[in-house]
Amino acid sequence: MANYSFQLNGRAVTVDSWDPAQPLLYVLRNTLGLHGPKFGCGLAQCGACTVLLDGKAVRSCVTPVRQVARHAVTTLEGLGTPEKPDPIQAAFIAEQAAQCGYCTNGMVMATKSLLNQTPHPTLDQVKQGLAGNLCRCGTHTRILSAVMRVAKA
Amino acid sequence: MATIASISRRDLLQKGSGLIVSFALGGAFARPVAAQTGVAADVGKPLDPRQVDSFLMFHSDGSMTIYTSKVDVGTGLRIAVRQMAAEELGMPVERIAFVEGDTALTPDHGGTGGSTGIPRGGVEIRQAAATARQALLELASNRLGRPASELTLVNGEARPTAGGPGVGIGALIGGRRLSLAVDRQAPLRDPRSYAVVGKPLPRPDVPGKCTGQHVYLQDFSVAGMLHGRVIRPPALGASLQSVDESSIRAIPDVRVVRIGNFLAVVAPDEWAAVRAARELKATWSEWQGLPRSNDMERQLRAAAIAREETLVDRGDPARAMPSAAKQLSATYCWPFQSHGSLGPSCAIADVRADGATVWSASQGSHGLRSVLARTFGIPQEKLRVIYMDGAGSYGTNGTDDVAADALLISKTVGRPVRVQWMRADEHGWDPKGPPQLLDLRAGIDFEGRILAWETQMWLPVAVPGTRPLVAADAAGITQPRGQNAGQISQNADPPYAAANLRVVTHWLKEVPLRLSNLRAPGKIANVFAVESFTDEIASAAGVDALAFRVRGLSDPRALDVLKRAAEMIGWQARPSPNPQSVEGNRLAGRGLAYVRYKQAENYVAMAMEVAVDRATGEVRVERVTCAHDCGLVINPDSLRNQIEGNILQTLSRALHEEVKFDRSQVTSVDWASYPILRFPEAPKVEVALLDHPSLPPLGAGEASAAPVAAALANAIFDATGVRLRTVPFIAERVKAMLTRA
The missing domain is CATH 1.10.150.120 ([2Fe-2S]-binding domain)
Incomplete structure (x- = not known):
């Protein structure tokens, strides 16, 4: 399993995932226990899963975890x-x-x-x-x- | 009761059952309620809705818990009902905890639907509280040595009305039961003295919802839980022919569950389950048993009739019609629509040898329990259904079906299983709101008065028995094949004076898709037809739409809402269409509609200003005003939120929404193929509440949805001179109508 390190709500975190394509949403909700972002469609159509990546809104349901490595992620809980x-x-x-x-x-x-x-x-x-x-x-x-x-x- | 008893308080605390977590994190209501009320101790508490103790439990620290089968689902019920009980008991709302929809803890006084949360749920709890109040005053009378008539309950204690020391409710009864039947005659507080009812108290769940702390069913987990996903066939009636498990070999720890045509995957990791469901190779038989979704009018007209029902029969319209100065007729059509919940349905099931627990966002925990128990052969007393908030459901969305999915998989794998549907599951497989067809005919006299009116409707009949569950059908489990979309034939008669009136329903045996109740069932389409046709009559008579309605009504509450909504929009009296609507490609108009919901409940009038782009056919609703009378107002802010929601959601349904299907399956399976209203379309909304503190409170979850489509169609006609009689009013349809005109 590969490791991915990123800033999460101002803290450094490292998570592992068996699939580098795993959407950030599942990592946040299931690995990190942050339930602010929600699964709505998995298609980037509804926005329920929105998080900030380096201050900009992204759809975490279609953002692979590998893409956030070394970046800053902010969730609703981080506000x-x-x-x-x-x-x-x-x-x-x-x-x-x-x-x-x-x-x-x-x-x-x-x-x-x-x-x-x-x-x-x-x-x-x-x-x-x-x-x-x-x-x-x-x-x-x-x-x-x-x-x-x-x-x- | 083995299973239920075996769920200890510690289990519940660890599992974070919704009732505990939501209160622990409910902002102003942050109280360790579970520790105080002792959830495990509550198991075995009275459940008989005739008993006060079933609804209310007083704790020794002066707090109280309300137990109800009515659930919040984002409506504000959990603050409003608290307010009703708080008022009777003189207890601060912050001291009241609220347990919803738990079959082991809450009395069954009906599921949450048909706007019954307040008028039935709230009112019954208020009566229990009023009964308790009498008993508490008697207890206090003994304690304080003064007659009960000289005492009152205020700020959580009984004290002399004239002043002086009192005794806390917790000290009077805390931790013990009242053992009293609810007294239907127990006097209620005088509305003139209300201190809590009528106040816009904030909802306890909102701070948690805005900060990611509110625990939704979708966020909940239990120890040892697996994630399941169901693989639906590519055609509704297809059979599973083969499964190639090697196709998902690369995905870790996945197990395939196959029972007949029921195909699912489970895995400890949710993403693994999602990927496995997507990538598992399965072969299905061909099936093309559906008609296509186009030309719904022709299909409904041609469908087999189960029976005819005459709902209203007054005078003799057939005889009066020929003597009319003018006769009009029109056909209105409403499509299948989806609940379109923003979060796909979810459930967690834990089936054990000695019983089962299901966590669900169902609007009816007790109803779901009996369906699941019967379908899966679990004794009802060994099945506990616990409500937790999910995404708004607006009726029965996929929630019952996903509970069956989770239960079936859990039963098979012997572990707790969480299933959340994917987007295509929800849009494709939720039971739908029914298609509706109405033929209207009217004859008017020389002054434009209605001489005769006839409504003929084609609607799917209610078939006794529960709706078949998708999982049970797939797994080959025998189950009832009921059909029911709610009270869909109401409000099909005009509320205006008409000497000769006939309303007939042609109840159709079946329609292509499964049905369920979808917000304000049937009434939105019926009022769309009746109130649009009323405008057609007014326009044919050359009479202003407001003046026409005022002339046909005598009930002062009806006149009040109509005049108020019109006043708020700045209604200019004139016949439609608008003679001065054009400004470049922009056509402007205004319209209104009125309903007395179910002809017996709320009075609602709604006016709208719209602009229609002549070049594109795009409709833009600019302003909506609504005057709303639901009797006694409990919480004006929550009420406004419901009314605003009804308006915006129904605008979405009228402007955009139609379930599409081909010969095999539903094809509108995401937000691109089933679009809903977006922010740039959001109009300005103004709501006036006409409060009647001395009248009973009515529900407000539906009524203001009913006139929306009609007011919109009437405003579009005013702007364009074109009458839209088929929903949705998508730009292509409007443009085609404008071109033809």
């Missing part, structure tokens, strides 16, 4: 906790911007990536920025309010 949420998480909580919450990981991480590049986006930029993330419960308007709350801060 904050219920007691100490990061500003995006705090805004989602304040707006109660979740129903089932299965997509929330992707929404928060895609927002983080968007704000990394465009700290004060317009509503239209936010809509475009989240266009690749699907929400089935129809929480779109609240998610947009949450993101705009941070974008305007």
Whole structure:
């Protein structure tokens, strides 16, 4: 089994995998016990599995583990906790911007990536920025309010 | 009870059963509830829904646990029901834990569906709490030496209404049972004194959901668990002919499970199971037993009829019709749709010699238990189903089927097994929302009043028995072949005055795909037809759509919601279509629709502003206003969240969604072939809640979905002069209609 070392939420980790093509999602969830990123489609179509790779949103369901070696991965857990949420998480909580919450990981991480590049986006930029993330419960308007709350801060 | 009793509290704590973990991490509700309530001790607690102790357990530290078969599924039920109980018991909501959908712990007062969470679940728990309140006041009366009538429950203690020292609820009863039947007559608190009900309290699960700490079923694991994946045939009725296990030799520790046509792989590593399922070479027989999904209208019209049912028969429409000044008729069609859960269905099953446990996101743990028990020959008392949150299901998605998959594999391999469906499994194999066809006919008088109205519908009949499980069918296990998509024939009659009215259902024997309840079953399509046709009549009579409806209604609550929704959108009275809609290629219009849900529940009115691109046929919903009356409002913020969700999800269904299939299988199996609404399409949504504190609370998980498609179609007609009668309103269809017009 090959080893892969990378930064995970600011810590150095080394994992082994029998398959270098194993998607990062399974490594995060099953080897490292981080359940923020979710399996939604395995096809990079929905965004539920989104993590940051060197600060940019990627779909961990189609990102082979070997590709993240020596890079920095950030998951939802790396942003904050219920007691100490990061500003995006705090805004989602304040707006109660979740129903089932299965997509929330992707929404928060895609927002983080968007704000990394465009700290004060317009509503239209936010809509475009989240266009690749699907929400089935129809929480779109609240998610947009949450993101705009941070974008305007 | 061997299995259930053998699950110790330590097991549960280690396994992190949902009820424990979600509360331990629930932010404001962070309390080590399991340690306090003693989950193992709870096993054996009363389950009879006639008993207070079945719903409520008081602990000596002053906290309390609510037990209910109604589950949250992201709706906010777990805060709303707490609020209802807290109000009656004068207990801070933070001190209340909530155990959902565990067949060993929760009384069975129905599954979660049909918007019954609050009006049945919440109301029954409120009545149990009101009963407990009386008993607690009596106990306090003895303790404090004052008549119960001079005492009240507030902030977790019984104290004199006039002031003075009190006694905590924990000290009165904590750790002991009340042993009381729920008293239907126990007085409820006066709504005018409500301190908790009606407040927009935040949901306890949201902080965990936003930080990756909320433990979903999909995140849960038990010791020794294997990961399973099922290999579905390339055609619904295909038989498995051969399997070449050497094709997955390179993947570590995989075991193939084959039972008849049921083919699965299990492995300790989830990715190994996923790859093995993908790469395992199997040969299947050919099967082409499906019709194609195109031309659903013709298929439904030609399908075999099980029986005819006249639902409404008033006056004599056939006789009145010829005397009408004008007659209209139109046909409306709704396609098969998928629940489209964002997270594919998941289950964990642990089948042992002495019983079995299944962890599931099912909206009905008890119902699932009885289906699984019967199908797999496990005595019901030896099967425990434990609910955990999954992705939103909006009815019965693949959850029952994946539970059967996991159970069958676990039973075969003798280990706990987790199965999560892949995307194509969920889209391809979840039981679907039904296709619906409606023919409407109306005759109006010279003033545009409805003289006669006739609805004829073609709908799949409910067949007694449970829905066949995919795994059991594949494995050759005999099972019932029921068919049921919920109460799909409601709201097919107009709510407006019509002297002669007839509603007939042609119940169809069968349709090509398995069915289940999908949010607001049947009502969305029926209201789409009825409320679109109402606009057709208004337009034919040259009457403004709002004025036409107001004239036909007398119920003040109906008029209130209609006027409010119209006011919020800035309704300009005029007949449709909009004479000034054009601005370049952009055609603008507005429409509205009204429903009294199930003709007996919520009043909802909805108005919309849309823009249609004449060149592309693309429909853009710009603004939606909704006035919503569900009686007493328990939690206005959770309620708004549900209403907003209903609106956005149903816009998605009306604009984009249709299950497609060829002669062999469903072909819309991912988000590219089954697209849903995306952020750039999200309109501005404004919701007004018309609260009636003195009335009973109604559910809100469905009602505001019902008028969405009609309001949308009416707005599109206003913008374009083109009437869309077939869902979905995809750009190609709209463009073709515009070209033809």
